[in-house]
């Protein structure tokens with residue numbers, strides 16, 4: 648994968664960070680986006696550079712569609728300045744928020760935040776970035792195990808992710824003429840800051856989730872980072888329009 652470039656939204660921490668590091672290990676240049684974590688983004692850039700890789704970090708709020716034209720310009724500049732290229736190869740729509748709310752209590756504000764972050768943002772960002780994606784490249788959308796299994800508190804979040812999986816198929820069909828393959832991953836519970844960090848930091852939640860996973864533990868960011876590097880690699884080039892469950896066998 649040497650000389651390829653991946654753009655990952657929400658790169659500085661959690662799954663995005665692990666994806667960036669695993670892709671960098673395979674020689675992929677990284678354009679990472681950060682929202683508030685400029686310092687974390689800088690640390691990630693240094694880590695990738697210390698491995699001999701190349702990385703650029705660019706600010707982005709995926710809910711701010713008005714800001715997308717400027718962001719796309721910044722990506723084009725970074726491609727030219729840092730990589731000597733006009734296009735990149737892989738887009739990973741990773742940025743996301745966990746909003747825990749029972750269906751009966753979900754507010755319109757929570758609904759709007761979830762739509763803006765998980766649907767409106769990735770849809771129109773991807774649309775704007777399409778000219779910068781190399782023909783024959785790939786797009787990976789991040790879904791969730793909650794599309795397949797159900798626990799209280801995540802109805803609207805899961806509905807967004809279900810929509811992401813449907814979009815993935817339609818995008819794959821329409822972008823096939825450019826040989827851009829579009830897939831999704833559905834991680835199970837992974838120990839990150841997601842949802843207030845409960846799976847990572849709350850022993851009781853961690854143990855409860857782990858007993859529902861065939862491999863007997865919750866996922867770690869590296870479990871997803873390595874999977875993403877594999878899915879984007881040429882070895883998986885015939886996989887298209889599909890969603891990979893990466894959950895250690897959660898709630899089978």
Ligand code: NAD
Pocket residue numbers: 656657658659660661662663681682683684707708709710740741742743744745764789790791792833834835836837838839840841842846
């Ligand atoms: P995280 O909270 O550690 O990281 C989320 C990242 O998204 C952060 O970098 C954050 O800054 C960024 N982000 C959030 N809102 C943003 C916005 N408006 N604009 C730009 N960036 C924004 O969580 P994570 O676990 O790494 O989650 C990454 C993705 O994986 C999300 O899409 C999440 O829904 C999905 N996911 C997570 C789990 C899990 O258990 N951790 C399981 C399934 C799916």
